[in-house]
Amino acid sequence: MAEDRNRLAVLGSPIAHSKSPAIHVAAYRVLGLDWSYDAVEVASGDLGAFLNGCGSSCRGLSLTMPLKREIVPYLAEQDAVSRLVGAANTVLVTEDGFAGFNTDVVGAERMLSESVPGAVRHALILGGGATAGSLLVALANCGASEITVSTRSPEKSTGLLAVADQLGVALAVSGPDVLPEALDVVVSTLPGTAPLVRKFPARLRATVPLVDIAYDPWPTPIARHWLEAAGGVANNGLGMLVYQALVQVRIFVAGDPERELPGEAAVLRAMREAALGSF
Numbered sequence: 001m002a003e004d005r006n007r008l009a010v011l012g013s014p015i016a017h018s019k020s021p022a023i024h025v026a027a028y029r030v031l032g033l034d035w036s037y038d039a040v041e042v043a044s045g046d047l048g049a050f051l052n053g054c055g056s057s058c059r060g061l062s063l064t065m066p067l068k069r070e071i072v073p074y075l076a077e078q079d080a081v082s083r084l085v086g087a088a089n090t091v092l093v094t095e096d097g098f099a100g101f102n103t104d105v106v107g108a109e110r111m112l113s114e115s116v117p118g119a120v121r122h123a124l125i126l127g128g129g130a131t132a133g134s135l136l137v138a139l140a141n142c143g144a145s146e147i148t149v150s151t152r153s154p155e156k157s158t159g160l161l162a163v164a165d166q167l168g169v170a171l172a173v174s175g176p177d178v179l180p181e182a183l184d185v186v187v188s189t190l191p192g193t194a195p196l197v198r199k200f201p202a203r204l205r206a207t208v209p210l211v212d213i214a215y216d217p218w219p220t221p222i223a224r225h226w227l228e229a230a231g232g233v234a235n236n237g238l239g240m241l242v243y244q245a246l247v248q249v250r251i252f253v254a255g256d257p258e259r260e261l262p263g264e265a266a267v268l269r270a271m272r273e274a275a276l277g278s279f
Helices: 020-031 047-052 080-085 104-115 130-141 159-167 202-207 221-227 238-254 264-277
Strands: 007-012 036-041 058-063 075-078 090-094 097-101 122-126 146-150 170-174 185-188 210-212
Touching: 007 020, 020 036, 020 238, 020 264, 058 238, 075 080, 080 097, 080 130, 080 159, 090 238, 097 238, 104 130, 104 185, 104 210, 104 238, 122 130, 130 146, 130 159, 130 185, 159 170, 210 221, 238 264
Parallel strands: 007 036, 007 058, 075 097, 122 146, 122 185, 146 170, 185 210
Antiparallel strands: 058 090, 090 097
């Protein structure tokens, strides 16, 4: 890859709250790389125009809502996870075009392993967007065999059923009023500013942890609702953000999500400190 490709960015809308620039810059500083990483507001429908004008110095991109699915038609190649989920959150600029990766799954797996103390067999996912697909795969990889996706528009999330079939997971896609009887974890993929659309029983909130991929503002409305129950536990998404970003850095540096970085422990430590610095 050309050495003069030294610009990176995270795209999405809204994007001003993103901690990704601080996290990535901290990583490149430890690695001794003079690369820039900016947050750029790109709304749904504007991605093509941005890609056409991103320039020869662009090395790679991180993608957040609502662009993880919109990027797919522009990709010359994809990794297996992004093909399975139908969404990519990472783009590497190559001589052959844009290569897409999904690092959300591995980030979510590590977050879940730290946030849920026991075995995960039954899970509820709130929200049916692109990130819900990544959490579906992550939960399956963590051992979940029965998953319910709760969304206001179930008809828009039927593609998740095909993903579940490939994973061998029993999946139900339902409206927001459905609540499974047995649960080991509730995972919210809703935006951090999303209002609380339903209340959950205090008994559930007291015994089943909430893993919320949002982190700003914190606590989110649903996290606050969870914490109001005696014994309620709500985890934010900073862990997922950092872990998926670490794999992104591997991709941007070496083109390989599985190739560890030089001094990776120090890189990860700096990324964690940057994530927590303004939290």
